[in-house]
Amino acid sequence: MILLYLILILFSLVALLMSFFFIFKPEFVIELQRRFYAQINWKIEPISMQKELRNTRIMGFMLIILVLTTLLFIF
16 A cells, blocks of 8 residues: 555656646647657647647646645545
8 A cells, every 4th residue: 555655656746847847848848749749650830839838838737736636635
């Protein structure tokens, strides 16, 4: 049971770290997504980069809320 808690905490901390990248480095996250899709032979480009950056930051904030909720239920 303790191992399960440790795994959940580890995943939560990784998700929290990712959320900070989404908020503070949205260009980097979008570029990673582009590179991933290029590897599987897809080309993606946002229609509006401003909206894409805003939505990526919002996704980061939502991820923080989900992580904090998860940690609340763990403890």
